[in-house]
Amino acid sequence: MYGRLPIVKMLLVTLAATVVISVVMVQINWDGQQASTAAPKIDHLLNVMIVLSSFVFSLVMVMLFYALWKFKAKPGDESDGEPIHGNTRLEIAWTLIPTIIVLFAGGYSWKVLDEIENPKDGALTVSVFSQQYAWSFAYPGKKYAYSEGELHVPVNRQVQFKMHALDVIHSFWVPEWRIKKDNVPGITTTAIVTPDKVGTYQLVCTELCGFGHATMRAKVVVESPAKFNEWVEGLERETPEALLKVVEDTTTTNPPALDAGGA
């Protein structure tokens, strides 16, 4: 009975549509500028998904519009369609094939996740403090140098941000780094990023935190290690005692071994 359907032609059209859609969509740089080692990996994962999604979308469209074109009732036709109740083989196929696709997507995501959150020796640790509606940063070292509203980090060195919220939840996002993590009152959360492009970016708060949420931003500067050291040396303020106490008092949600993986 299904021989009456031009299955080969429908598949060819689906594949052609998949190629056209994915080629166009993959050209577009959806996520904007890439400025960390994680960014190309996440964008590549996105592109793989775009190709798979284009196939699924094209398949659904071809199936839908072919049916609408081919099986549309003629005006005045009051008869019923053919009493087909199903097809076990087809039903098994559209259960199994999507399962394989999503398990592949899951496995690949897991691999990327491991790569982008892999902690390295010699990483720089920066403490991040967020409060309504401002960011501040503390650098380790003798002085425990403190900066308000401006974050500097060296290029090509892993940075581990240890984050603390002082009032409500805030979220740390630098779109060009593709990295985001909530700052949660009472616990320390960690974000790992290796910036790989010198430049000036914006740190955006992405968790609703009150009326000033939209304007809660900070300047992010990625620069050469020499310039970075110079900048830290030049910081005149020390981190306030109250903030140091926050760092001491808060724990991570994760068992220590897992926390290194970037909770």
Place this chain on the structure above:
Amino acid sequence: MVAAIKRPGWWRGLLGAIAFGAFGFGLVIALRAISDLPLYQTEQTGYPHVIVPAVLAPLGFLAGFGCFDYWLRWAAGLPTIPDDHSQHGAKSWKDYFKFNTDHKVIGVQYVVTTFIFFFLGGLMAMLIRAELAQPGTQIVEASTYNSLFSTHAVLMIFVFVIPVFAGLANYVLPLMIGAPDMAFPRLNALSFWMLPLAGILFIGSFLAPGGAFDAGWTGYAPLSTGAPLGQSFFNLGVQFAGASSIATALNFLVTIITMRAPGMTFWRMPLLVWANLSTSLLVVAATPFIAGVQFMVLFDRLLHTNFFDYAAGGDVISYQHIFWFYSHPAVYIMMLPGFGIVSEVISTHARKPIFGYRLMALALIGIVVLSYSVWAHHMFVAGMFSWLRVPMMITTLLIAVPTGIKIFSWLGTLYFGKIHTYSTSMLFALAFIVTFTIGGISGVMLGMVPIDIHVSDTYFIVAHIHFVLFGGSVFTIFAGVYHWFPKMTGRMYDEKLGRVHFWGTLVGTWGTFIPMHWVGMDGMPRRVADYAEQFGNWNLLISAFAFMLGAVQLVFVYNMIVSWRFGPKADANPWRANSIEWQVSSPPPIFNFDEIPRVVGGPYEFGVPGAKHAIMAGEGAEVPAGEKSVVGSSS
């Protein structure tokens, strides 16, 4: 006047609300006076003299209105008033404003009330888009903006999408299974009357000092525990909406399990019935979690219980776990009934049996089971235990499988059918397949942790939820309203206006929500009143489409109101459907059936020679030839 106050109804309800409210107010003041405290506690999270009356006054209204009369007399050992069916049916429009136990009246009450909230929520969406049309602040300031998007979401979720499905099913489900009414008609009426109270509490919060709740519909602690008084109205409104939804779900479960007509086995139930069975299983088990967590927030605010106060040893993230343990299943509570509607509409208008009926039903159950195991995918960047992300990612992605089965089975249903697209319901059902596929694809992307890390809490999320909730749920709601409009009102609607509404809605939905994906990926966070200049043009375009989408809904209102009043009389079965609700008159008789029908076959036996779904009264008792071969099977 005295007689009016003694009788259950609006006057007694009003009196009950005032009396209970005054009692609550007096109680708080008296207790504070005895305790030597200042009489009024007006710290922003306090206001016990407002909160206690806000709990009691709605209960007083329900009691006065007559929701508890029968039960109270029974409990007190008084002679109960024999049911003379005066609370059944509606003879004039006035009967819709009374305590009525007829499932058909309650269904209409639900649908009309929820659509009023839909338009109020829509109005807020228009204000939101007006503010966002340009960067900077033009129409509303940031705190009002936060209140607007919070109430927009809360109205749409708690008093539109969830209950409108309950309303549609209230009307058609008992008819579909051949039952004279729901299992618990008085509980059914109580469920409905709690709903407007929830809506009034949500909207009433605009009058509170400090404005309406503004912590988002998610109300994350500690932003919510420290927010102004309006937040408490949200905490309370959710209780009424939640209780309403739990009671309705219990009612559906008992009705579906015990009140099916003879011969209606589980495998002969229409998929709408399966969908509501699945939804009700989600509602009864999940809704108590949001009720509980909102009480915890209320207690933190009012009684300093410190569940979520980190400084006192509370755990901030636990709020999110409990909240999403309800709110993720809630996504399916808002979608599964729509799946049911689409199945009815597509099968009827394609003149074909549902393709793979049993797998369709099992996919619903599969979604129910899986949906309890995915909640933490809303928390990939929340700072929870990091290892929890991977299993939650896998279960999340697996949900795409039963959902995909449904999409492919609807497509399969179209093949070798005779597809009629004259009805607006079919247009919405077909468009739903397309928009929901897109929403499903972005959902799979969001399920993948690395992608989610980047786009979480951006406009990509806003785009995704509107594609699945507007392009998904609301499209199916429109399909359902158009499909059963003739049955519910006894009149036909205008298909030409229906088409205008359909195409306007389709173009408006895509134009509004597709570009939101792009600005989100490119760096625009959600829930912001102001944004970077670079997103200005896209947002202007989004707002333009949003206004068009809003305006075209007026066509729908006009069509519904005018057709209800003046439309041509509808036949019993204008779509030539098989299920039982179409075998009785439009609108159905007051007790649905003179004689309970006998079900002899599956509900979608289009094209099967001699097949019959049910034998109605007066049709004779001979078994039609098709019976043996027509149990809905996927063979």
